[in-house]
Amino acid sequence: MDKVELADPAISEEDRLNRAFAALSDPLRRRIVARLAQGDATVNELAEPFSVTLQAVSKHLKVLEDAGLITRRREAQRRPCHLDPEALGRLTAWIEGYRQTVEERYERLDALLASQENQP
Amino acid sequence: MDKVELADPAISEEDRLNRAFAALSDPLRRRIVARLAQGDATVNELAEPFSVTLQAVSKHLKVLEDAGLITRRREAQRRPCHLDPEALGRLTAWIEGYRQTVEERYERLDALLASQENQP
DNA sequence: GATGTATTCAACCTCTAGGTTGATAAAGCG
DNA sequence: CGCTTTATCAACCTAGAGGTTGAATACATC
Numbered sequence: 001m002d003k004v005e006l007a008d009p010a011i012s013e014e015d016r017l018n019r020a021f022a023a024l025s026d027p028l029r030r031r032i033v034a035r036l037a038q039g040d041a042t043v044n045e046l047a048e049p050f051s052v053t054l055q056a057v058s059k060h061l062k063v064l065e066d067a068g069l070i071t072r073r074r075e076a077q078r079r080p081c082h083l084d085p086e087a088l089g090r091l092t093a094w095i096e097g098y099r100q101t102v103e104e105r106y107e108r109l110d111a112l113l114a115s116q117e118n119q120p
Numbered sequence: 121m122d123k124v125e126l127a128d129p130a131i132s133e134e135d136r137l138n139r140a141f142a143a144l145s146d147p148l149r150r151r152i153v154a155r156l157a158q159g160d161a162t163v164n165e166l167a168e169p170f171s172v173t174l175q176a177v178s179k180h181l182k183v184l185e186d187a188g189l190i191t192r193r194r195e196a197q198r199r200p201c202h203l204d205p206e207a208l209g210r211l212t213a214w215i216e217g218y219r220q221t222v223e224e225r226y227e228r229l230d231a232l233l234a235s236q237e238n239q240p
Numbered sequence: 241g242a243t244g245t246a247t248t249c250a251a252c253c254t255c256t257a258g259g260t261t262g263a264t265a266a267a268g269c270g
Numbered sequence: 271c272g273c274t275t276t277a278t279c280a281a282c283c284t285a286g287a288g289g290t291t292g293a294a295t296a297c298a299t300c
Contacts, residue, residue: 025141175277
């Protein structure tokens with residue numbers, strides 16, 4: 001049987017959300033995400049615009065990777081990073097689910113108020 | 121001149137994102153958000169399902185409030201919490217901006233590859 | 241095989257997040 | 271007014287985040 005390389009099943013959906021939201025709570029990591037949206041980049045390229053050490057950026061990338069937001073391939077000595085849009089999609093799905101629930105409650109409330117105006 | 125009660129302008133958009141994503145990175149706070157999507161609730165009501173102290177929940181609510189995700193009104197001794205769907209919307213807007221950038225890059229790449237197949 | 245380049249590992253430091261307990265504040269109620 | 275309910279404040283503890291420096295690994299090149 002092959003070794004499973006994809007998404008560790010021992011990591012729950014809850015953990016994935018924990019890590020992904022935590023990953024995006026750091027401004028440097030958000031800037032990294034913004035950069036990666038433009039296209040893949042190596043650790044050095046990602047570190048260049050910032051005034052922190054390469055090691056710090058390397059740690060940030062590990063956080064993003066553990067959160068499932070980025071993947072990395074090997075290319076000689078380089079480890080180019082790739083932003084996974086599906087992971088971002090899962091986050092918006094979580095948020096939007098609740099946002100829409102609230103919006104729908106508002107609509108139902110509006111409808112109720114409107115119907116009561118007709119029969120005072 | 122009236123005292124400004126709404127969104128402290130000293131808090132940058134960056135800070136707002138920091139706090140909002142950090143707020144959602146905690147599983148208990150996400151469950152609180154899920155509960156509030158169903159309707160407003162007091163601190164006691166929110167704390168009831170969980171095995172932590174009331175004080176802990178009170179702290180969590182402060183985090184959510186400082187992140188702008190919830191607002192609170194006064195009702196006798198109670199402080200009912202209200203989930204702000206617009207705050208959630210700002211988060212999805214941030215995420216979706218980058219997710220769509222990536223998706224569009226894919227589409228352009230697909231188009232390029234398709235056009236190259238026609239002229240080998 | 242020695243050297244250079246890209247990245248990570250390891251040890252360490254400091255600050256904060258999330259939890260606890262105990263005391264305090266504010267508003268209704270007998 | 272004293273008592274109860276609801277919620278917060280204050281002090282404390284522990285684990286982890288995010289940063290640093292210095293050493294180690296992995297591949298490419300000379």
